[in-house]
Amino acid sequence: MVTDKGQEQTWSYYYLERCCQRVAETYGREEWSEWTNGDYILLSRILFRKTRVQISPNTLKRIFGKIKTDARYYPQKATRDALAAYAGFGDWDQLVEAVAEEESLSEVEEPLIEEGLHQNVPEQNESPVPKRSVKRTLLWTGMSLLILLVLWAGWKISQGSTPKGTPSLICKNPLGENPHSAIFTVQTPHERADDYSLDFGDGKRTSVNPNTTVYNHYYEVPGRYQAVLIQGNEPLDSTTVYLPTQGWAATAYMMYDTSRVYPIDVPALFTGGKRTINTQELSQAGIDTNRTFFVEFTNAQQTGISGDNFELQTHLITTPDRTGIRCSQVDVRIMGESSNHMFVVTKPGCVYWSKLNFSEKGWSGRQEDLSFLGADFRRGGTLRLLVKNQQARLYINDRQVFESTYTHPLQQIYGISIRFSGVGTVSSLNLKDLNTGKMFRGSF
Template sequence: MTPILKQVDDKRFFEVLDLCCKKIEEKMGSKPIADWRSADYNNLNSQLGRQTKVYLSENTLKRIFGRLKTPTRYYPQKATRDALAQFIGYRDWQEFELINRFSPLETPAAKATLNVDTKAVEATSQNKFTTQRFRFYLSLAILLMVCLTIALLYYTKSEEIEPGEVKLFCENPNGEVPHTAVFKLSHKGTLSEDNQFAIDFMDEGPITPIKVNQEVVQFFKNPGVVHVRLLHHNKAIDTLTVSMQTKGWVANSGNDSLSAFPIAKLRPLPKDSLYVSTSQLDSAGLNLSKPFLIGFSNIHTSDVDGDNFSFSSYLRTEESRPGVACMQTSILILGSKGRHRVLMVKPSCAAFSEYHFSEVKAMGSSKNLNKMTYDFAKGGDVRLLVKNKKVSLFINNKLMLNSAYSQSIGKILGIKILFNGVGIAKSPQLFDLKTRVSY
C-alpha cells in the first residue's frame, strides 16, 4: 500500500528534504550550510523571494536546514515546500519528491559496497558455472518481482473506492476567523480500517491521516476559503469547502505567505478606504524591516454567480520598499468550487505577472503578460468583468486582458485584495450581472 506522509516520523520525507537543502546549498555556492551566518540566510531569503515570491525568515530557514534545534524535526508547509523546489528548478514539491523520493540517496558506504560487488562479479564471471548460476538467480528474482507487482496491482485495485462510497464531512464548514473545524468520514456500508485516507488542507496545514471512525480537528487562522480534499492512497476522491468568514472588510498581514497577524483585531474597516498604517502593523507584531504582505478580505456566503459578475476598485501601492524590487497587487475572487486570481505588477516586472481563472492559469515567467502590467504606485481604477466564463480586465477603462475558462467556480464566497507592502483600496464593489445583487 502507498504510504501516507506523516508530519514527524516519515524518515524518507526528511531524507528528501535534506537532499533539497543540499541542492539549495550547491545553488548558493558560497560555503556549506553549517558555516552560514545571518547574511547568508538573508541572501537566500532575498533570492527565494525574487524567484518564488515566498519570503522565509532566518529562523524558519534554520529550522528547515536543521540548524535550529527543536523537539521534533520541523515540517515545512506546502507553500514553503513548493517554493524550495521551484528555487532549484522544479515545478513544485510534488514533482521534486516524485523524482527523488524513491531514488537511492547514495552514501560513501554504499559506493564502497558497490565497488566490492562489481569486482566480485567481474572475478566470478571468469568461471562459467558461476556465471550460469548468477543468471539463474537473476531470472528467478525478476520473476518474483513480476509476481509481486501483479499481486500489488490486484490488491490495490481491490481496495479502490467507488465514486460516492466515501465522502469527507465537516461538522462546521463555515465560521468566523479564526476557526476550528471538525472533519470525519461519511461512508456507505462497511469500510476496512486498513484503507488509507488523508485530508489535504492545502496551504492551511499538512496532509493529515484520518481513519474510518476518527475525527480530525484543524485550526484555520486566515480569512478566506479553502477547498479541503479527501485523499485515498494519495488520490483525491472528494472535496468540500470551508470558509473563514468576516464581518465586513478586515485586514491581516505577515512576513511570508504562511504567517498572519490580525490588524486591529480584525475589526471591520470603512469600505470607502481600506488602509492600515505602519503604526498599526507594528502594533500587530509585524517586522517592518522585512518584506511583508497585507491582505484585505471580505468573506461571507452569497448567491452571486462567480461566472457572471463585475468587480471594481481603486488601488494604489507604495513607490518602493526596502527588499522589494517589484510591488505587487492581487485580486482574488473566491468561489464555492474554485477561484479567480489576478496578480499585477509594473511593466519592468512583467515576469512576476500571473492570472488564474478557474482551471486556466498563466504566469509571466513562461508567457508574455506585458499587456496586463501597470504601475499602481500611480493609482488606478481596476475592473474585472466575468460574463458567461469569459474574462476581461480593465485598468483606467483600458482593456488589458481577455481570457476564458470552462469550469465554474460556483457562488462567490469571498473577495481578497493583496499588496506586498502598504497599499490602499478604495470603494471595492462586486455585483451579479444577471440579478444585479451586490456582494
C-alpha cells in the same frame, strides 16, 4: 402485468443505465468510462447546486460503476429523482415514462397473463414496469443477465487492484468564525500505502496516514476554502470551509513566518473614509515593517451575486518603495461557491510571480508569459473584471489584457479579498450582478 423480482431488477438497472447516459450528456462528457475523480467531485457539486440534493462523489462512482461492488449499486428514490431532475425530467418516474415512450417499450404484442399467477404490485413511488410480450421479455432478461455476468466476472478479476475502502473527506464543522479550528475526517483504503495528502486550501498541506482518520486544521484568515483529499496528484474528494466576516476585515503576515498572522482592528474600514492601513497600525499589531510583509483586506459574505455574470471595478494604489518590498504586487480573489477567480498584478519586472485563475483554468508566470499582468500601481491604477456567461475579461487601466472561457461555474460569490505586498490602498470598489443589477454590500 405478470413479473417477478428478478425481472423488475433487470428493468430497474436498464432505466438506471439510461439515466446515467442522460446525466453524462447533460454534464457534457458522454463517455463516463473516461471520467476522472475530478469529474465525480465536480458533478457532485453541480448536482447539489441544481437540485439541492447532496450526492457524494463516492455514491456517484457506485452509480456509474467506477467503484465495483458484488452487485450493481441501485440508489434510493431521492437520489434517482435528483439525477433525473438534473437530466431535465421532473423526477425518476417521468424519466422512466420518457425512456419507455422513446424506445417503444410499452408496445403490447401479447400480454403475459396466465391463470393462477398473481400480479406483483410495484413498490410505492416506483414506476410500473412496461408490459412486454413473452418473447421480448425473455430476450431482454437473457441479455441483461449476460451483461451482469460479464460485469461480475470483470469485477472478480480486478479485485486484486481495487481498494476495498472508499476515499472520502468530510469537515465536521465547516462554518466558523475567524480564527477557526476545523475538524476533518478522512477515509482511505487502509490496505494500500499510497501517497495521500490533504490540501487545506489556504496554502498549507499535510501528508495523510492511512491509519489516521481525524485531522485538525487552524484557519487564521477569513474566507472560503476548498479542502481536497489527494492521492499523488489526483483529487479524490473535497469539502468546503467557510469563515465569513462582518463587513471588511484586515489581516497582516510576514513572508517566511507561516506560524502567525496579525489581525488588525481598524474601525470603519472602507466605510468611514479609511482606505488603508498605515505602518504605525501594523507595528502595533506586531508586524516588523522592515521585513517583507503582506496586508490582506477580506469581505466574506453570501452576496446573492452570480460568480459567472458579474462586473468588478476597483481603483488601487500599491505600496511605495520601502525596505523588504521590491515587486509592489496586488492579488485579487473572487471567492465562489466551489472555486475562485484570482489574478496577481506586479511591477513589470516581477511578472515571474504573477498568477491567473478563472475557475478550473490557471496560469503561472513561472511557466508562461504573463507579461500583460505587469503594471506599476504605485501611483494608482484601475482593475476591472467582467464575467458574462463563464467568459472572463480582465482590464488593467481600462485596457483589456486577457480573455478566456471556463467550464466549471462558480455559482454564488461568497466574498472578495485584496492582498498587497507592503502597504496598499483601496480607493474604491464596486461589484454588481449583471443579470439582476444587485450591488455587493461591501462596495464603496
